[in-house]
Amino acid sequence: MFFIAIEKLMALAFVYCRVKPLVEILKGFDFKETLKKKIGFCIDCNMSMILDRASEDLEIIRSERRRNMENLDSLLKQVSMRIYQAGGIDRPLITKRRSRMCVVSGATHKSLLPGGVVLSVSSSRATCFIEPKEAVEFNNMEVSYASFEKAEELE
Incomplete structure (x- = not known):
């Protein structure tokens, strides 16, 4: 043109x-x-x-997304450490199940996370992958930010 x-x-x-x-x-x-x-x-x-600098909106979205992930990671580390200290797992562990960040807990200790969402269970049923109640909003925001970022990249 x-x-x-x-x-x-x-x-x-x-x-x-x-x-x-x-x-x-x-x-x-x-x-x-x-x-x-x-x-x-x-x-x-x-x-x-x-790159972030491709557009002002993309830079803002990615910055907010990074901040959200830092907050989510910090929260999950605290929760995972609490489960570990209570004897619910051998070592603190954060992972992803069904596109959502979560913590690992022994099935016998999932009561340490009241209101948490069980995203998956190991085949032996001894281990649960739980999204703590406090992490739900952070995970929801991550999904939104990922969608906003993809839309901005395609624009």
Whole structure:
């Protein structure tokens, strides 16, 4: 579209003298190099990823998403440590089940997480993967932020 407009402007230069100086300036401009630099500013070609600075909205969404994940991670570490200290697991463990971050607990200790959502159970039924009640909103926000980020990347 832009290049078509430049071509039309060049055609007009033959008819309208006032346009000639602008056409002369544009002739010396390397549009491909400028476009290449702008793309390089927005996309990391080595990692095949869109950079935060590609748009202000993308930068804000990713910043909020990182902050949300830090809060979720901190909360889950505390909960997992509490389960470990109560003898509910051999070591503190955070994992992901059904696209949601959760903690691991022995089935006998799942009462340590009242109101928590059991996302999965091991085949032996000895281990539960539980989303603590306090983590539900953080996980919901993570799903939303991921969706917002994908939409902004496609825009």
